[in-house]
Amino acid sequence: MADTILKELTLKIWRQKDAKSKGEFKEYKVHNISTGTSFLEMLDILNEQLVEQNQEPVAFDHDCREGICGTCSLFIDGRAHGPDDDVTTCQLHMRRFKEGATITIEPWRCGAFPVIKDLIVDRKAYDKILQAGGYVSVSTGGVPDANAIPISNDNAEEAMDAAACIGCGACAATCKNSSAMLFVAAKVSQLALLPQGKVEAARRAKAMVAKMDELGFGNCTNTGACEMECPKSISIAHIARLNREFLKAKLKD
Amino acid sequence: MSNFWTSSIGKKVVMSLSGLFLISFLCVHLTLNLFLIFDNSGELFNVGANFMATNPVIKIVEPILALGFIIHIIWASVLTLQNQKARPVKYNQRNQSQNATWASRNMYILGAMVLIFLVIHLYNFWWNIKFPSLGTPLTEAVVGGVEMEDTYALVAGLFKSSIVYCLLYIAGGILVGLHITHGFWSAFQSIGFSNDIWRKRLEWLAYFFAIVFAVGFSIIPLYFLLGLGN
Numbered sequence: 001m002a003d004t005i006l007k008e009l010t011l012k013i014w015r016q017k018d019a020k021s022k023g024e025f026k027e028y029k030v031h032n033i034s035t036g037t038s039f040l041e042m043l044d045i046l047n048e049q050l051v052e053q054n055q056e057p058v059a060f061d062h063d064c065r066e067g068i069c070g071t072c073s074l075f076i077d078g079r080a081h082g083p084d085d086d087v088t089t090c091q092l093h094m095r096r097f098k099e100g101a102t103i104t105i106e107p108w109r110c111g112a113f114p115v116i117k118d119l120i121v122d123r124k125a126y127d128k129i130l131q132a133g134g135y136v137s138v139s140t141g142g143v144p145d146a147n148a149i150p151i152s153n154d155n156a157e158e159a160m161d162a163a164a165c166i167g168c169g170a171c172a173a174t175c176k177n178s179s180a181m182l183f184v185a186a187k188v189s190q191l192a193l194l195p196q197g198k199v200e201a202a203r204r205a206k207a208m209v210a211k212m213d214e215l216g217f218g219n220c221t222n223t224g225a226c227e228m229e230c231p232k233s234i235s236i237a238h239i240a241r242l243n244r245e246f247l248k249a250k251l252k253d
Numbered sequence: 254m255s256n257f258w259t260s261s262i263g264k265k266v267v268m269s270l271s272g273l274f275l276i277s278f279l280c281v282h283l284t285l286n287l288f289l290i291f292d293n294s295g296e297l298f299n300v301g302a303n304f305m306a307t308n309p310v311i312k313i314v315e316p317i318l319a320l321g322f323i324i325h326i327i328w329a330s331v332l333t334l335q336n337q338k339a340r341p342v343k344y345n346q347r348n349q350s351q352n353a354t355w356a357s358r359n360m361y362i363l364g365a366m367v368l369i370f371l372v373i374h375l376y377n378f379w380w381n382i383k384f385p386s387l388g389t390p391l392t393e394a395v396v397g398g399v400e401m402e403d404t405y406a407l408v409a410g411l412f413k414s415s416i417v418y419c420l421l422y423i424a425g426g427i428l429v430g431l432h433i434t435h436g437f438w439s440a441f442q443s444i445g446f447s448n449d450i451w452r453k454r455l456e457w458l459a460y461f462f463a464i465v466f467a468v469g470f471s472i473i474p475l476y477f478l479l480g481l482g483n
Contacts, residue, residue: 014345025345078348104346111339176349176358177336179261209260218339219261219332221360222439228352236442237449243262244445250257 003036006094010102011046013058016115019122023115025104035095039082040065040072042094059118065090067231070166073173074119075106080170080229088168088231108173112180112215123169125215126183130167133207134187136196155193162190164232171226177218182226184208185242186234192245202249209246262443264332269443271325272436276462278318279429283469290476295405296396303401306382326368333361357435367432370425377411377418378404412477419474430467437462 009030016023030046037045040062047057063071072089076082082092097103105119113121163186171182188205191197197204220239227236257263285305288298305311349358356363382402385391394403412419437459441447447455476482 075344075346078344078346079351106344106346109340109342109344111341115342174352176353178339179336181261209262210256213261216339217261218336219265220443221265221332221336221357222435222442223353223357225349225352225358235449237447237452240442240445240447240452242445243265243443246260246262247266247445250255250260250263253255253257 003034003095006033006035006097006099006101007031008100009033009042009097010100012102012104013119014106014115015058015118016107017117019114019116023118033094035093037094038065038090039074039076039092039094040090059120061120062090067091068166070168073108073121073169075108075173077104080108080174081168081231085228086231086233088166091231108169110169110172110178110217112178112217113169113172121169123167125217126167126169126180128215129180129184129208129211130187132211133200133204134191136191137200138196149195151194159190159193162186162193162234162238165190165230165234166232168231170229170231172217174225174229175218175220176223176225177221179220179226180212180215180217181220181239181242182230182234182236184212185236185238188245189238189241192241201245202252205242205245205249209242264328265443267324267328268332269440271321271328272440274318274321275325276433276437276440278321279466283466286473287469289405289408289473290482293482295394295403295409298405298408299394299401299403300396302404303396303399306402322371326364329361329364354435356431357439360432360435363428363432367425367428370421370428373421374425378407381407409477409482412474413482416478419478422474423471426470427467429470430463433466434459434463 011028011030012025013028014023015026028046028050030042030049033042033045040060043058043060050057061071061073063069065072067088067090070088072081074081074089076089076092081087081089083096084092107115107119108121108123110121112125113123116122165183165186167183169183172178172180175181188201188208191204192201222236222239224236227234258267285298285301288301289295291297382391382404385402391402391404392406393400394405395401412422438447438452438455441455442452
């Protein structure tokens with residue numbers, strides 16, 4: 001498909017000076033955007049325009065720009081990572097938008113992810129949940145032989161699917177309850193499926209759920225919105241496994 | 254089990270188990286209700302209602318059932334309040350229809366509407382049967398030599414006398430059905446009984462139960478509305 005040019009787009013962007021300031025929406029126009037431009041490149045073009053006009057550029061998170069780091073965010077036209085399924089914002093292209101469209105861009109809205117500036121939110125809450133138990137404790141020593149521990153192909157595949165989580169925060173951002181269950185489930189599931197992680201499975205499930213609750217994320221009501229918006233299409237079957245792991249762990253207490 | 258009941262998953266387990274308990278009650282309730290349309294003399298329904306009113310097991314289950322409703326409602330309110338608080342600043346634009354079913358996003362509203370229906374429903378029947386001196390006194394019926402309250406006359410009388418009540422009861426059935434399209438499979442997900450294969454089966458079962466309850470409960474007022482009842 002040959003790229004065409006979008007002559008004019010209106011961007012309705014959330015601007016907020018810092019965490020303490022009250023933010024507001026501001027409208028900007030961008031012109032002559034190629035449909036092959038990525039969404040973040042379009043914002044780069046806007047920012048160049050703003051710098052030339054001596055205005056403060058729009059602050060937004062980005063890093064790898066190839067969908068693997070989980071840094072970019074943005075709630076675009078009412079959906080996390082924009083209108084495409086299974087992609088991060090950096091993988092979204094302007095061909096998804098029509099000539100003359102008004103695009104609303106908001107930061108993640110979640111009590112546990114406070115806005116730092118404009119479209120950037122503080123996602124340390126996810127790091128804190130990971131620190132609570134999202135790891136395997138190992139005694140250092142020689143590197144074990146790769147095939148020393150047998151792992152069934154099904155488990156390896158499922159663990160890998162869960163491990164695809166890049167921690168972008170779209171699940172909690174899109175959930176009507178601001179629940180972080182898909183993130184926590186992916187981490188708990190990934191490790192609980194493998195023999196190395198099974199040893200600490202009970203402690204991990206309890207510690208990570210307790211941290212998640214403490215940080216003020218909401219309660220999961222199984223709407224499945226997280227799964228639909230997850231750029232890595234992580235299944236809510238992992239949430240069922242987290243529930244199982246948590247129940248098992250608590251019953252043993 | 255320390256902190257289990259106060260954890261987010263623990264609270265969801267309470268919702269799940271109380272919900273499944275209420276669904277099992279609805280199964281019994283619907284079975285008895287269908288007696289209304291299978292016997293126009295009303296004898297079948299009167300015998301069924303009399304059995305429920307006099308059976309000692311039912312007498313024990315009745316307060317447990319009330320407790321089930323109360324727990325389900327209180328926990329839902331606590332969870333919903335917490336979920337509201339978890340997003341202090343709302344989105345300006347949301348496109349939720351793209352990623353979740355309407356029923357799953359509006360369970361509390363659906364539940365609240367079912368509760369309003371339940372209050373009216375209890376007033377219509379339960380109140381009149383339990384406290385006949387305070388409401389409309391029931392007539393007596395004799396079936397097979399046993400004297401019992403003519404509950405058939407009470408139900409049939411209500412539906413025959415008022416189109417509004419008929420429509421209200423049809424709406425009640427549909428609301429319960431909608432609530433169950435999400436509630437049934439979600440209950441299993443919350444207790445961890447689901448995976449990618451079982452989720453499809455449970456969702457299918459959820460729609461099955463939803464249709465059975467919606468159609469089953471609505472068909473009774475419709476039956477009387479169409480003038481087919483005695």
